[in-house]
Amino acid sequence: MSSDSTFSDAQRAQARKAGIAALVGTTLEWYDFLIYGTAAALILNELFFPSVSAAAGTLAAFATYAIGFLARPLGGLVLGNLGDRVGRRAMLLLTIILMGVATTLIGLLPTYASIGVWAPVLLIVLRLLQGFGAGGEYAGAVVMSVEHGNQSRRGAAGAWAPMGFALATLLSTGIFQLVVLLPDDQFRAWGWRVPFLLGFALLFVGYFIRRHIHETPAFENARELERQGAAQPARTPVFAVLRENPRSFLVVVGARFAENGFAYLFPVFAVAYAINEVGLSRQTTLLAVVVASAVQLVAIPVFAIVSDRVGRRPVYALGAALSLVWLVPFFFILDTGNTLLVMFAMVVGLGILYPAMLAPQAAYFAELFSTKTRLSGFAFAREIGSVLAGGFLPLVATAVLAWAGHWWAVVAYMSLLTALTLVALAFGPETRSTSLTETKQDPTLDEAADLELT
Template sequence: MVTITTPHDKHQARRAGIAALVGTTLEWYDFLIYGTAAALILNKLFFPSGDPLVGTLAAFATYAVGFMARPIGGIILGNLGDRAGRKRMLVLTITLMGAATTLIGFLPSYDQIGFWAPLLLIVLRLVQGFAAGGEYAGAVVLSVEHGDQSRRGAAGAWAPTGFAVATLLSTGVFQLMLLLPEPAFRSWGWRVPFLLGALLLLVGYLIRRRIHETPAFEEAKKTGTAAKGSVLAALREHPRSFLVVIGARFAENSFAYLFPVFGVVYAVDRLGIDRSFTLLAVVIGSALQIVAVPLWAALSDRVGRRPVYAGGAIASVLWLAPYFLLLETLSPALIVIGFAVGLGVFYPAMLAPQAAYFAELFDTKTRLSGFAFARELGSVLAGGFLPLIATALLAWAGHWWAVAVYLVALTVVTLIALAFGPETRHRDIVTTAGAPDGSA
């Protein structure tokens, strides 16, 4: 049975979509500015070392710490969202995320307070990771449950589009800051992108305070099933879905950080490409992504989530060798093509259908907790360590081929997970408890 939205529902669906867009923009903006800052300046200010590579590894290790907290946030915040409501949880996550990001912008450097500087940075990264553990899943569930049930792929596209907007914002802001003289950038310019998190926090908070709870959650409250939602219930009732989500994340999350984070480090530190131009290439790719995500999401409503997702994974891994070879030409036009195709065209084919697909794999009472925990566990195993592992592999092999082999292995895991999972685009996720594990 397919549920069609009423005019009032459409108004709430639009508001929920905007709330999802703003929230995920803040989440990814926070994580991406840290990744960019780690590549450009944090290694020097918070992890001083005679060897630039050692400093970069230390900065990326702190980057990975944020991912370690995400499954914990997925458990606690996911349970809160399934029991107390999507809206309440999302107001909390955007507050925590925005506050932590803003405070990073005020942190003194290692030269000023010694070891307390990296320690405080780690604490704030943990807060970011905890909040992110429930943010994306909550935003997706909110928009998918409020949206037109015949076009859930398109409804879910609001949240992943936030990733594209965040990449555009984070790299664009850093590119502007890099126009400053080096002493000014090192002193205060790098802080500006973090301090802007306060503005996103204010906008997101005001929008989320005005949205209603979703029809699916209200129905679950009436029947008493909402109080039974938990990660343990999701694990018990949907073990297959858990494994599918975790495995599907391997390729998508890794490519999410390959281009805008490791790609920047490789281009700037390894090839000597100008920092500003490298970030400009990322900006162009991100702008294309804003267009590509809704298109791929709409296609998933027509042909299914799995074919689009798998196609994006295969195309992304096949683009690895051309991507690195294009960077090595040092040709501005070819460098832009490398980032634009990888980040702006192929990667979004994984990101776009993922939102609706993961939400559809669980029933209403476990949707948020199951989605959040499984997704963030996949983040830890894949994307969280990608910049660190890729940098270490590059140092070990002295060539990008080792990084490519690693990404091929992660993509194989994702393709196996998608083959193992069901197709879900025709499921009714509002008026029923949800399809049992394994059914289409």
């Protein structure tokens, strides 16, 4: 890895721009999905599915939430290939437009009372568009920031993107915390639309920043090697990943199960559980998420820096295991209905333990792939994990809670997801010292990892 002395002022300036662009873009990505998840828990069931029971309406709202995740692997496949063939910058400009426009239009949608069945149909279409754009956003933002960043501190460089999750949770929940203070009739009439319409501001800022970022040195180097004939371009990068390096692909998919599951259990399902099952007020529950997200903004860079020193896998695995252990006391505390205890439970789970998975993940997933397939492999594998874990988490958790009548079934489901993640990490290589810039025909990561171990 390069040292600080070889990192010029110009490189440092580009790294800073790439980091800010990653922060803004992933904030918009997660903001889109989290405001939808929060709205699904609070109001969308009544506005878009009023002809069914309250429980069925909640399931239907969470089902449309999950539908957005079905489009993410397709977005990862198409946009990831675009980013590996055309460039990281062009792809990231496209993703932020797709997500921002879809989110804004959701805030303008007529409800079931106005246009009948067309309301949920249009909602589903916009969720699919949202998911397609998000499928390439996070991977592209991480790859851009990691490839531009100081190579001796890639964990810290990659932390910009996951910090977008914390900031998005803080923004989305904080905004809902304000709009639910409106009189109930105003909240139902127009207040719920405000968080969606504010997504346009993130779209504008993110697009402006990304227009002024250069292409990454690693990508330019790979293109130069191809022009010189020293390396062959991958016509379809994601297929090259599956053929040449299936282990890394499967490691990313498996590692996502616990991380993405907990990402939506705490700020989405737990909010619905606390309101609907425990009887806590919307304000109390959302405030707990806001405070936890503020703590998370500090925890993410800390765990990222630790991963630069001790490795990605140990930090990730510890975060997964401790998050699962905390889940039982977490639900016991929720059931007390005590405001301070509920806030404490959310801070520990969402603010401290979950970031131990999210922080090292960014650099780890980028390091698992070579330059010519990095974005497509990262994006496609990550979004398959999103569908299998996080996308269906609120729906599955709500269903198993209704079936079992107790949260122990949710803990059992999360135990399965965590076990799959720990197995994936056990089979994955440690990548902290892997070079991201090739000087010859790209080796597979398996070969690079073997060389490192010897």
